[in-house]
Amino acid sequence: MRSSQFFFTTLKEAPADAEVISQKLMLRAGFIKRAAAGIYTWMPLGLRVLRKVENIVREEMNRAGALELLMPAVQPAELWQESGRWEKYGPELLRFKDRHQRDFVIGPTHEEVITDVVRRDVKSYRQLPIHLYQIQTKFRDEIRPRFGVMRGREFLMKDGYSFHASFADLQREYQRMYDTYSRIFTRLGLQFRAVAADTGSIGGTGSHEFHVIAETGEDDIAYCPDSDYAANVELAEALPPATPRPAPSAPLTRVSTPGKTACADVAEYLGIPLAGLVKSIAVVSETASGDKTFALLLLRGDHELNEIKVSKLAGLSPFRFATEAEVEEFLGCKPGYIGPVGVDTGKVRVIADRTVAAMGNFACGANLADFHLTGVNFGRDCPEPEVADLRNVVAGDPSPDGKGYLAICRGIEVGHIFQLRTQYAQALDCTFLDEQGKRQVMEMGCYGIGVSRIVGAAIEQGHDDKGIILPASIAPFAVAIVPMGYHKSEAVKAAADQLYRQLLAAGLDVLLDDRDERPGSMFADMELIGVPHRIVVGERGLAHGQLEYKGRTDAEATLIAADSVLGFLQERLCAA
RNA sequence: CGGAGUGUAGCUCAGCCCGGUAGAGCACUGCGUUCGGGACGCAGGGGUCGCAUGUUCGAAUCAUGUCACUCCGACCA
Numbered sequence: 001m002r003s004s005q006f007f008f009t010t011l012k013e014a015p016a017d018a019e020v021i022s023q024k025l026m027l028r029a030g031f032i033k034r035a036a037a038g039i040y041t042w043m044p045l046g047l048r049v050l051r052k053v054e055n056i057v058r059e060e061m062n063r064a065g066a067l068e069l070l071m072p073a074v075q076p077a078e079l080w081q082e083s084g085r086w087e088k089y090g091p092e093l094l095r096f097k098d099r100h101q102r103d104f105v106i107g108p109t110h111e112e113v114i115t116d117v118v119r120r121d122v123k124s125y126r127q128l129p130i131h132l133y134q135i136q137t138k139f140r141d142e143i144r145p146r147f148g149v150m151r152g153r154e155f156l157m158k159d160g161y162s163f164h165a166s167f168a169d170l171q172r173e174y175q176r177m178y179d180t181y182s183r184i185f186t187r188l189g190l191q192f193r194a195v196a197a198d199t200g201s202i203g204g205t206g207s208h209e210f211h212v213i214a215e216t217g218e219d220d221i222a223y224c225p226d227s228d229y230a231a232n233v234e235l236a237e238a239l240p241p242a243t244p245r246p247a248p249s250a251p252l253t254r255v256s257t258p259g260k261t262a263c264a265d266v267a268e269y270l271g272i273p274l275a276g277l278v279k280s281i282a283v284v285s286e287t288a289s290g291d292k293t294f295a296l297l298l299l300r301g302d303h304e305l306n307e308i309k310v311s312k313l314a315g316l317s318p319f320r321f322a323t324e325a326e327v328e329e330f331l332g333c334k335p336g337y338i339g340p341v342g343v344d345t346g347k348v349r350v351i352a353d354r355t356v357a358a359m360g361n362f363a364c365g366a367n368l369a370d371f372h373l374t375g376v377n378f379g380r381d382c383p384e385p386e387v388a389d390l391r392n393v394v395a396g397d398p399s400p401d402g403k404g405y406l407a408i409c410r411g412i413e414v415g416h417i418f419q420l421r422t423q424y425a426q427a428l429d430c431t432f433l434d435e436q437g438k439r440q441v442m443e444m445g446c447y448g449i450g451v452s453r454i455v456g457a458a459i460e461q462g463h464d465d466k467g468i469i470l471p472a473s474i475a476p477f478a479v480a481i482v483p484m485g486y487h488k489s490e491a492v493k494a495a496a497d498q499l500y501r502q503l504l505a506a507g508l509d510v511l512l513d514d515r516d517e518r519p520g521s522m523f524a525d526m527e528l529i530g531v532p533h534r535i536v537v538g539e540r541g542l543a544h545g546q547l548e549y550k551g552r553t554d555a556e557a558t559l560i561a562a563d564s565v566l567g568f569l570q571e572r573l574c575a576a
Numbered sequence: 577c578g579g580a581g582u583g584u585a586g587c588u589c590a591g592c593c594c595g596g597u598a599g600a601g602c603a604c605u606g607c608g609u610u611c612g613g614g615a616c617g618c619a620g621g622g623g624u625c626g627c628a629u630g631u632u633c634g635a636a637u638c639a640u641g642u643c644a645c646u647c648c649g650a651c652c653a
Contacts, residue, residue: 013588017646261653305651335653484612520613
């Protein structure tokens with residue numbers, strides 16, 4: 001490609017509302033243009049990158065035996081009503097009516113459609129297993145789209161679905177996808193980690209997320225540096241403390257804490273560490289008939305509640321946070337000063353986190369406005385609470401696999417694999433006849449990769465003060481030829497054109513920057529857009545039969561003989 | 577959904593407090609000089625200041641409404 005035939009615009013300054021580095025650089029490099037919140041046009045330059053990522057994903061999926069198809073972006077509401085997700089999915093699902101007032105959605109995912117496809121045509125165990133995938137635009141009406149293509153509303157996703165006659169066969173395919181995903185992210189040059197994950201709203205059991213490790217990631221990952229354990233923080237189990245609860249040694253004391261409602265304020269005011277305080281969180285679970293369960297969840301002052309864990313407790317699924325009025329009704333005290341001492345256990349469930357259950361002589365709210373208690377001990381001052389794992393793990397917690405201690409890092413979720421089991425197949429009556437001629441519900445797996453998000457994630461991992469750094473496999477161009485005075489010097493023009501034809505003929509993905517720009521602009525642009533290899537053609541090198549090579553991350557350029565450039569580049573491209 | 581903030585040229589922003597009919601830099605067009613790290617000079621094109629209503633002789637500026645966008649929050653009592 002010649003720059004003069006191509007179309008790209010670069011900016012010196014990023015739009016003011018761009019937050020993360022990948023978003024700023026993608027806008028500056030002209031990869032994308034914002035059309036609306038979370039909705040972008042992929043310009044020709046950015047599209048080249050997106051397509052390269054897409055093709056690597058496609059190649060590996062095909063290699064793993066999956067078959068590509070393309071499903072509609074617009075889906076009929078009936079399928080969603082049939083699976084029950086028309087009600088369950090919530091406002092992220094973009095719904096609309098056609099001219100006949102029929103309901104449709106713009107697909108945020110395709111379990112319903114694929115299951116419908118398979119149930120129509122697959123009738124026998126002989127046709128199983130089958131794995132179908134597509135690379136297609138999805139739409140999820142995110143509350144708060146941000147970070148450019150990393151959390152867009154419209155995005156490109158590879159979603160694959162496998163169908164099996166047995167759970168064992170699903171597990172085999174799941175493992176194969178685990179390996180395939182690892183290959184894909186490795187080929188993409190990403191630093192990633194597979195982590196055990198919660199199955200979230202999509203349901204099912206058995207799930208791994210693939211995360212690109214990056215500071216700007218939106219997910220916290222707990223991992224063990226001494227083993228291969230890694231899990232989403234929301235899922236990682238917080239083990240009970242190894243040290244037993246100390247015996248009561250301090251007297252129960254009521255202290256005045258006027259106006260101090262936040263844990264940190266109370267701890268500071270009382271001169272105790274945050275970890276010596278127990279905070280109480282009031283939640284309510286309401287049944288369809290209107291019966292309320294009111295529960296007081298006890299957490300150590302410096303720990304965070306894990307809502308997923310709470311929602312899995314018997315009698316608290318689903319739950320919500322209590323209103324101020326409910327707190328007053330059940331505890332007779334306004335929020336800010338509530339605690340486990342003196343509550344009516346006939347009306348209130350008290351559930352302590354495992355860590356809290358092992359605490360003694362702690363401080364907590366007194367259930368009396370402007371007062372807290374110190375020296376509180378279970379068994380002596382209030383009944384023994386229920387005990388459960390309620391909190392997010394923190395760095396330094398013991399690893400659940402017993403092999404050391406957890407560390408926390410941030411990750412960008414770029415892939416997710418699930419064993420859906422029979423959830424959708426059951427709802428949509430997707431069945432087959434087994435060898436005995438007996439009707440069975442199919443086992444299903446689903447496997448997603450955020451193709452457009454990968455571009456953002458790759459740039460989060462690869463950039464410097466000059467711009468984007470991408471591996472040749474996904475860079476917009478693998479090689480840039482930058483002539484010094486293309487429009488002034490016949491010798492330079494001839495040499496640049498000849499080199500360009502030679503590299504093209506050799507199958508290299510090369511950009512000849514034949515714009516009538518000053519050298520500084522061309523260098524800056526080629527670096528900004530992330531071209532990994534650069535050849536400079538200038539009169540002063542040509543005089544000695546030499547060209548100049550510089551890798552995107554090299555500190556200095558190196559001179560090479562003009563006739564050995566092709567071999568030199570091929571060597572570098574193979575090595576990468 | 578709650579709170580805060582911002583809407584002025586393609587991009588980054590000034591002007592608004594204190595009303596008098598719109599500016600800078602980058603980008604763009606032309607000419608000239610320049611030409612190995614985002615050049616310089618001169619001359620240009622481009623905005624009814626998000627939109628609506630109101631106040632006023634007069635509104636980018638003040639008021640009200642509305643729309644859009646951004647940020648923070650939406651557990652941590």
